[in-house]
Amino acid sequence: MNASCHLPSLIAEATEKLRDRCGDGAVFEARLLLGIATGSDEAVYPHMRVQPTEQQIAHYDTLIAQRCAGKPISRIRGWREFWSLRFYLNSATLDPRPASELLIDKAISFAESQHNMQNQQFRVLDLGTGSGCLLLACLSELKHATGVGIDINEQAIIQAQMNARLLNLEARSKFFVSNWFDGLADNSFDIVLCNPPYIPAEDEASLQDEVRLFDPKQALFSHNQGLADYEIIFASLAVYLNPNGIACVEIGYKQSEQVMELAYRFNLNVREVLPDLQGIPRCLVLCH
Numbered sequence: 001m002n003a004s005c006h007l008p009s010l011i012a013e014a015t016e017k018l019r020d021r022c023g024d025g026a027v028f029e030a031r032l033l034l035g036i037a038t039g040s041d042e043a044v045y046p047h048m049r050v051q052p053t054e055q056q057i058a059h060y061d062t063l064i065a066q067r068c069a070g071k072p073i074s075r076i077r078g079w080r081e082f083w084s085l086r087f088y089l090n091s092a093t094l095d096p097r098p099a100s101e102l103l104i105d106k107a108i109s110f111a112e113s114q115h116n117m118q119n120q121q122f123r124v125l126d127l128g129t130g131s132g133c134l135l136l137a138c139l140s141e142l143k144h145a146t147g148v149g150i151d152i153n154e155q156a157i158i159q160a161q162m163n164a165r166l167l168n169l170e171a172r173s174k175f176f177v178s179n180w181f182d183g184l185a186d187n188s189f190d191i192v193l194c195n196p197p198y199i200p201a202e203d204e205a206s207l208q209d210e211v212r213l214f215d216p217k218q219a220l221f222s223h224n225q226g227l228a229d230y231e232i233i234f235a236s237l238a239v240y241l242n243p244n245g246i247a248c249v250e251i252g253y254k255q256s257e258q259v260m261e262l263a264y265r266f267n268l269n270v271r272e273v274l275p276d277l278q279g280i281p282r283c284l285v286l287c288h
């Protein structure tokens with residue numbers, strides 16, 4: 001124990017160090033990082049009866065330095081909450097974004113709109129699964145569904161499999177390495193979820209440090225103004241989608257027109273364009 005440690009000043013000093021990086025979030029992040037340093041998932045508040053040890057205070061300093069260098073809290077503690085579920089991350093997985101929850105919302109409302117949902121064995125495909133967050137969040141809601149998640153990165157697949165185990169969804173999910181559809185034997189899916197890389201490589205310098213330095217490049221960037229992967233995926237999507245199925249595809253800021261044009265070029269219909277909370281189109285719902 002460190003008898004001399006004064007919690008409010010410890011947190012206040014950390015807050016000042018974090019101010020440039022975290023702005024208004026500095027106070028909360030200082031409290032959360034102290035929680036992590038003292039072995040908890042919860043933020044530590046100044047009034048709490050927590051007495052960090054010397055070792056924990058040294059660890060706290062290290063975490064603050066990491067955060068000041070741009071490392072997101074999710075990367076520091078190794079997991080991110082998405083759809084109220086915990087997804088562990090590694091260096092090959094994207095840090096899941098709240099905007100991607102739009103795809104889950106849509107997939108669930110689609111499933112619920114189908115008759116006899118209780119008896120339906122929905123088949124879900126997640127293209128570019130990363131941590132497995134889209135497929136696993138969807139399966140956590142659709143209790144009769146099964147699904148497949150593919151990714152080109154083997155380390156991402158290993159992480160997704162671990163997340164499936166931890167969420168008790170291992171029996172209904174399968175993950176394997178594949179370059180988009182190349183390794184898929186099965187071609188009858190009711191719901192396809194896809195958040196492909198879509199950032200133009202030339203935009204790299206303008207990204208926040210949290211993204212540019214800590215998210216895997218393979219998860220972020222795509223050639224041809226960010227459209228190259230959509231083009232590959234749309235060229236084969238119809239083959240894998242059941243006649244009444246839907247594909248929920250995430251799109252980047254200002255990409256909706258171009259991605260819709262690509263979808264039409266491959267004879268896909270755009271059933272809906274879904275905006276995020278700021279009203280920006282972020283998800284296309286495609287069908288036959």
Ligand SMILES: C[S@@+](CC[C@H](N)C(=O)[O-])C[C@H]1O[C@@H](n2cnc3c(N)ncnc32)[C@H](O)[C@@H]1O
Pocket residue numbers: 092093094095096097100127128129130131132133134150151152153156178179180195196197198218219220
């Ligand atoms: C934007 S991330 C999405 C990750 C996760 N679905 C999510 O929403 O957090 C794109 C994912 O596509 C994978 N990917 C990139 N190119 C691929 C390819 N040719 N075939 C399969 N997956 C690919 C990346 O490894 C990455 O995991």
